[in-house]
Amino acid sequence: MLRGLHHVALIGADVERSKRFYVDVLGLRVVAENYREARRSWKVDLDGPGGLRLELFTFPDAPPRPSRPEARGLRHLAFSVASIDAARKHLLAHGVACEEVRLDEYTGRQFFFCADPDQLPIEFYEVMTA
Template sequence: MIQLKHIHHIAIICSDYEKSKRFYTEILGLEIVREVYRKERKSYKLDLALSGNYCIELFSFPNPPERPSRPEAQGLRHLAFAVENLDQTVSFLNSKNIDAEPIRVDEFTGKRFTFIADPDNLPIEFYEL
């Protein structure tokens, strides 16, 4: 059996690099680990961390094709972040003109959660601890 240790990172391809970079760093507060421009690919690669843990690679490519994300398309369904206070999180997002879906309750855990969309309509979940 493979001995997996943890999830190393999630890779996201964005359509507007600067817009997505601002969203993930200024709105979600992820830390920039490294940013490189790969001239041969005409592509940026932004390595991001959460609480010092490397977690997301944000890529830009010229003219990436759109990926359907709803309703329930194949592939990565969403990216989820744990938060201490969901009401405070939603209030902050609203102050940045980001609309959250109505808060729901996980029927199995009783925990509250909601979704927003990143600049490319990738579903982002906030799950209250």
């Protein structure tokens, strides 16, 4: 039945701030950007490597996401990277606060977390390529 994951939709508070993070810092590409007057909201389609598609929405007065304690729903986004150290250094150089690198006890792979401008947890997970 399923063919794959089509996209992930995110809601941010400030479209320009979110674009700076997802485009300027993470390197995603804007493929469409539309202001929806009736909803007073932006919808920005972002593409990335491996068929990644994010839909970034902004809505006036959207409530903040409860994170701690962890709430039901989307827990975090996880991006695969070739080098965990390079990814972390890149984010730190852009002023993004990052947690320390951890080791996945089940796979032996390294990973770490940071947060996007709206405090959505973002994981970077090292995946070796053949």
